[in-house]
Ligand code: FES
């Protein structure tokens with residue numbers, strides 16, 4: 001199949017690569033760019049493990065063709081930290097034990113990042129709504145909700 005040139009900015013790095021038109025964004029991120037923090041769970045749009053930000057909006061990267069992201073800016077979980085400095089949400093997830101196996105965690109972090117960008121002071125209902133599509137088989141969700149809430153309450157700041 002003829003490949004097409006994809007221009008994409010991922011975590012502030014510009015990439016140009018040839019991809020088959022049928023390739024999914026999650027495949028390009030993981031298999032071509034080596035960004036394996038984005039997880040592939042169901043591949044059917046049902047679990048949200050593969051969530052990334054596309055021009056600031058959370059999307060399921062298994063449900064987006066890579067070419068649909070041509071020209072876009074993507075943020076993956078690898079883009080949340082600044083070198084050794086974790087984002088407030090990442091630190092809060094650690095402190096609250098908001099993970100067990102960790103398979104859902106990057107998707108949770110990206111959904112919560114999108115929420116806090118749009119609504120820095122969300123209600124508990126908004127927090128629950130923001131992650132309602134993110135399936136976690138381990139935590140029971142309470143620790144995840146508390147971790148997001150702590151950031152919304154200003155208990156975690158960007159590290160200077
Ligand atoms: S892997 Fe994308 S929604 Fe499950």
Ligand code: FES
Pocket residue numbers: 098099100101102103104105135136137138139
């Ligand atoms: S921590 Fe295991 S699926 Fe969420």
